[in-house]
Amino acid sequence: MRLWFSPLLLLTLLIGLSTAMPVLEPLFQWLQPDKQSVVYERESFLFLLQNHLTLVLVSAAVGTMLAVAGGIFATRPAGRDFLPLVNQVASIGQTFPPVAVLALAVPALGFGEAPIIVALILYGLLPILRNTLAGLEGISPAVTEAARGMGMSPLQVLVRAELPLAGRVILAGIRTSVTINIATAAIGSTIGARTLGDPVIAGLVNGNTAYVLQGAILIGLLALTTDSLFEALERAWERRFTPQFAN
Amino acid sequence: MTPNRVLPALALLALGLLWGLDLGAIQPNRIVPGTGHGLLSALGWPGAGLVTAVLVSIGALALAPLRHRYAIILVLVSLALALLPLAPELLASRHLPADAPYARSSLGAGFWCLLFLLCLMLVEAMGRLNAGRWLQLALLLFVAGSWLLLLQRDGLESLSLMREYNARPDKFSQALWTHLALAFGAVAISAVMAFALALKMIRTPGWQRPILGAVSFLQTIPSLAVFGLLIAPLSALSNAFPFLQSLGIRGIGWAPALLALIAYSLLPMVRNTFVALTEVPESLADAGRGMGMNERQLFLRLKLPLALPVMIEGVRITAIQAVGLTAVAALIGAGGFGAFIFQGLGQAAMDLVLLGALPTVALALAADALLTMLANSLRPAPLAS
Known part of the structure; x- marks a missing residue:
């Protein structure tokens, strides 16, 4: 499938580079002749990649569930009262810089992975919440009316008409959220998470440009891989669901 | 007049968190974690009773069928927000040992939760009142002014955040200027570049895809990676050209x-900028041509003013983002408030982290508020039909 070609290519490159970084030692030696060690060895890149991904995936999964549930609640008759407030919170919350959220989580929760997960979930759910609301609110009343006219229960209207139609917009929110969280998790190295930010921070502290470069390249590749994966997913979603409701 | 269910829910949540969590703590020195004090222990019966009464009455008023209930609630919530710094002051006066010069008071989870929930109540009450931007600005100035006045009093001198600030007022103002200069310098330069790029895209539509593709590619790469990737080429450049070095251009720094x-x-x-300039309706441009405007006048007197609010919206998004990214740039030695954050994280001095993180948040919120108001005031008034 042509759709999945570029994410797969990038993924291969990412995993290949994470495993084979030591092979490139002569190249980094040439870049940085004055250092003994030119390939980051405290942790394997594959382990850092895996840990980085786990942090982002866990926070994206929890954040998506919370945000979609919140968005559905605020657009049902029972939760309509909360809609203006939830809308405002989702937009004001995104004004907070992610680094600041990360930094503020440390006094509250201490060092390590817990504050990072909490910060990533809290910050990451805002774009998803916003897009869930926009997606569900953007559906023309005629469509839900028609679905109800076909004898669907409110739950069926939600699952079979509203969510598929809003799905593309929600997916775009998840994409924004994951992009931000990959970057924030990298900065999480400064508060004690083992992510691909580690080599960058270690390199900055020791003045070792080769370490910085290795971390930076892998973080960049990870972000590009994920982004192209979402691109493909959004296209696939479009093909799967849009024709059913096209006029 | 339907009862409001949002405010009672928020008030109830605030009460639960306030009575369940620590309002603040007293620390013997900078690093040692202190002993926490709940609402009752921190404020005593009169104080705790007053806070509880205010929250209960906000919740009760929201359910009552009164005509001006949202106005009363707005006044109550703003007063509570404005006087909030009195709570840590009372905590310090009741519990801070007099003979320990390094002892300090710090704010606990209960305080932050109360602050957050009061802000939510304020947002909800203003939304229900359809508050205009002047009322919003007046309330903001009232709360901020009251905080500044209260922070100057002696009672809050023991607050750890104030201790950290008082230890380095010069560095703080330097960090403020560096942060502002970097963030808004970048916004200004990129605004000029973006304007040129958008004009190019309009004149030569073939450039649209490559330009948009390139700039969204840049946006996808995480900030830490971009900072890291720029070090090697920039230090090579500055080594090769000594005059760049004399300008302060190196692999790390600004x-x-x-x-x-x-x-x-x-x-x-x-x-x-591109969307704003291309979305001016063709009928308006035709009307302008009909009035005898040439293309240049059309652009300067019709398209640009109409596009301005959407362009300012772009400036707003950019400014918020730049304020946050400047904090990350402290990792490569650029200075600004991020320097306090990462220094504090390195020393496990949480109040230094707060001294960096809170002003960063405040700057982002201020940029958001100011630019939203600017965009709104530039939006042409809708024509009466």
Whole structure:
């Protein structure tokens, strides 16, 4: 499938580079002749990649569930009262810089992975919440009316008409959220998470440009891989669901 | 008049968190974690009773069928917010040992939760009242002014955040200026570049895809990676050209920070400028032509003013993003409030982290508020039909 070609290519490159970084030692030696060690060895890149991904995936999964549930609640008759407030919170919350959220989580929760997960979930759910609301609110009343006219229960209207139609917009929110969280998790190295930010921070502290470069390249590749994966997913979603409701 | 269920829910949540969590703590020195004090222990019966009464009455008023209930609630919530610094002051006066010069008071989870929930109540009450921007600005100034006045009093001198600030007032104002200069310098430069790029895209539509593709590619790369990737080429450049070195352009410092910030700012700026300029309705342009305007006048007197609010929206997104990214740039030695954050994280001095993080948040919120108001005031008034 042509759709999945570029994410797969990038993924291969990412995993290949994470495993084979030591092979490139002569190249980094040439870049940085004055250092003994030119390939980051405290942790394997594959382990850092895996840990980085786990942090982002866990926070994206929890954040998506919370945000979609919140968005559905605020657009049902029972939760309509909360809609203006939830809308405002989702937009004001995104004004907070992610680094600041990360930094503020440390006094509250201490060092390590817990504050990072909490910060990533809290910050990451805002774009998803916003897009869930926009997606569900953007559906023309005629469509839900028609679905109800076909004898669907409110739950069926939600699952079979509203969510598929809003799905593309929600997916775009998840994409924004994951992009931000990959970057924030990298900065999480400064508060004690083992992510691909580690080599960058270690390199900055020791003045070792080769370490910085290795971390930076892998973080960049990870972000590009994920982004192209979402691109493909959004296209696939479009093909799967849009024709059913096209006029 | 339907009862409001949002405010009672928020008030109930605030009460639960306030009675369940620590309002603040007393620390013997900078690093040792202190002993926490709940609402009752921190404020005593009169104080705790007053706070509880205010929250209960906000919740009760929201359910009552009164005509001006939202106005009363707005006044109550703003007063509570404005007087909030009195709570840590009372805590310090009741519990801070008099003979321990290094002892300090700090704010607990209960305080932050109360602050957050009061802000939510304020947002909800203003929304129900359809408050205009002047009322919003007046309330903001009232609360901020009251905080500044209260923070100057002696009672809060023991607050750890104030201790950290008082230890380095010069560094703080230097960090403020560096942060502002980097963030808004990048916004200004990228605004000019984005304008040129958007004009190019309008004149030569073939450039649309490559330009938008390039700037969204830049936006996808995480900030830490961009900062890291710029170090090697910039230090090579400055080694090769000594005059660059004399300008202060090196692998670390302000130069890579500014470059990266500009690169990040281009996407929202280019996209909004392009959309703003292309979405001026053709019928309006025709009307302008009919009035005898030439293309240049059409652009300067019709398209640009109409596009301005959407362009300012781009500036707003960019400015918020740049304020946050400047904090990350402290990792490559660019200075600003991020320096306090990472220094504090390195020393496990949480109040130094707060001294960096809170002003960063405040700057982002201020940029958001000011630019939203600017965009709204530039929006042409809707014509009466």
